[in-house]
Amino acid sequence: MTFPDDFPITRRWPPKHPDRLQLYSFPTPNGVKASIMLEETGLPYEVHKITLSDADVKSPEFLSLNPNNKIPAIIDPNGPGGQPLALFESGAILIYLAEKTGQFLPADPAGRYHAIQWLMFQMGGVGPMFGQLGFFYKFAGSDIEDPRPRERYINEARRLLGVVETALEGQDWIAGDYSIADIALAPWLRALDFYEGREVVGWADHPRTVAYLDRFLDRPAVQRGLTIPPRD
Numbered sequence: 259m260t261f262p263d264d265f266p267i268t269r270r271w272p273p274k275h276p277d278r279l280q281l282y283s284f285p286t287p288n289g290v291k292a293s294i295m296l297e298e299t300g301l302p303y304e305v306h307k308i309t310l311s312d313a314d315v316k317s318p319e320f321l322s323l324n325p326n327n328k329i330p331a332i333i334d335p336n337g338p339g340g341q342p343l344a345l346f347e348s349g350a351i352l353i354y355l356a357e358k359t360g361q362f363l364p365a366d367p368a369g370r371y372h373a374i375q376w377l378m379f380q381m382g383g384v385g386p387m388f389g390q391l392g393f394f395y396k397f398a399g400s401d402i403e404d405p406r407p408r409e410r411y412i413n414e415a416r417r418l419l420g421v422v423e424t425a426l427e428g429q430d431w432i433a434g435d436y437s438i439a440d441i442a443l444a445p446w447l448r449a450l451d452f453y454e455g456r457e458v459v460g461w462a463d464h465p466r467t468v469a470y471l472d473r474f475l476d477r478p479a480v481q482r483g484l485t486i487p488p489r490d
């Protein structure tokens with residue numbers, strides 16, 4: 259496989275710098291994980307804005323990169339063995355970029371699995387549950403009369419917040435040192451504000467988590483990554 263010729267996505271979103279890592283994304287909680295990580299690592303990259311509209315994420319060109327029609331996705335023209343590597347799923351992208359650069363994932367096996375464990379906690383728990391909270395509390399599902407879905411996701415989000423609060427006791431970052439687990443988790447904690455869900459999940463009763471998010475948002479690379487790609 260050669261890049262860009264063998265990658266149909268490049269026909270709609272052509273690279274200006276085909277030697278650089280290509281990011282296909284939008285600044286949502288999942289999308290910014292990739293842009294924050296790229297900003298943190300200092301890897302040269304080129305970003306392409308893929309909106310969440312069907313015209314973008316369900317286009318044949320985007321589906322050729324991610325058949326699951328979701329951002330973020332990347333192509334590294336200089337992947338393992340010098341060959342191009344295409345990847346979707348933000349957790350896989352974070353692990354790949356951490357291993358490529360040797361940053362934000364401990365080198366010792368125990369520390370590495372500990373960080374990956376918290377990354378998976380975000381991928382399988384916080385992301386899907388907070389996302390459903392947003393849907394049933396603020397967005398299209400908020401006018402559904404049956405209170406059970408809303409209550410279920412509020413309770414689950416509150417429970418997950420409690421897990422984070424306990425894990426942060428005595429440490430600044432979720433897995434010890436700053437890692438890809440924080441880059442995955444903190445954007446989803448920030449999303450609670452956008453969902454207007456802070457009060458209902460008892461955000462203010464979790465002081466370590468509140469301070470943790472502030473600490474994350476203070477990082478210059480995070481501030482840059484949160485606006486990449488620009489929405490308009």
Ligand SMILES: N[C@@H](CCC(=O)N[C@@H](CS)C(=O)NCC(=O)O)C(=O)O
Pocket residue numbers: 286287288289310315327328329330346347348349
């Ligand atoms: N598990 C995926 C979730 C990605 C995801 O849900 N992306 C959303 C934006 S935050 C999306 O692209 N939605 C478009 C759609 O579903 O059509 C990941 O972590 O990469």
